[in-house]
Amino acid sequence: VQLQASGGGVVQPGDSLTLSCTASGDTSDKYVIGWFRQAPEQGREGISCVSSNGAATYYANSVQGRFTISRDNAKNTVTLQMNSLKPEDTAVYYCAAVRAVGFYYCLAYTHDYWGQGTQVTVSS
Numbered sequence: 742v743q744l745q746a747s748g749g750g751v752v753q754p755g756d757s758l759t760l761s762c763t764a765s766g767d768t769s770d771k772y773v774i775g776w777f778r779q780a781p782e783q784g785r786e787g788i789s790c791v792s793s794n795g796a797a798t799y800y801a802n803s804v805q806g807r808f809t810i811s812r813d814n815a816k817n818t819v820t821l822q823m824n825s826l827k828p829e830d831t832a833v834y835y836c837a838a839v840r841a842v843g844f845y846y847c848l849a850y851t852h853d854y855w856g857q858g859t860q861v862t863v864s865s
Contacts, residue, residue, distance in 0.1 A: 742766045744856030746836045751862040752826055760821040762836030762856060773841045774812060774819040777849050778832035779858070785835070789821060790847035799847045803829075826863045833858035 748760040762774060771793035779785045789810040790799045798810050804823075812819040819836060837852035844851070 742768060742770075742772065742838055742854050744836050744838060744854055746834065746856040746859045749834060749859030749861045751864065753865055754827055754863055756826050756863070757822070757824045758826065758861060760823065760834055760836075760859060760861075762819040762821075764817040764819075764838065768817050770840050771842050772838040772854075773844045773852075775837050775839075775844075775847050775849075775852055776810065776819075776821045777835045777837060777852075778830075778861075779835070780832040783832075785849040786832075787847035787849060790844055791819060792843045793841070797843055799844070801847075823861070826861075828863050828865075830861060830863050832861060834861050835859075 743766045745763045775790040777785050788801045791810045795812045807825045809822040835858045836856045838854040839852045
C-alpha cells in the first residue's frame, strides 16, 4: 500500500489544520493507520492511531482533546483534525500503516508502510 499525506502548512497558535492520508495500491486488506510527527533533533512520536474499522482510536497526551482522527474506508482516507495548535506542535507529520485490525500500541516501529511527511509550522 502507498500512502500520501497532505494538508500541512504554516499557521498561528490557536489555529486549526486538517491533515489527510490517502492510501492507494493494495487497499483490500485491513490496516491500522497512525499519525506520527518528528520535530528537529527529536524522535518520531506516535500521536494518534485508528483501527481498521475506525472504532478504536488512540491519542498521545500531548494532543488529547485537541486532535481528532477519523477514517473513511470508502475513500481510503484517514484525516487528522488538529485544533488549538501550539508552537510545540511544529514538526513533520507522517502517516503510516500496518496490516492489522487493531492495535495495542501506537508506535512508529510497529508500522510498515509510510507516506512522505508534511510540514506543520505553528508560529506567531
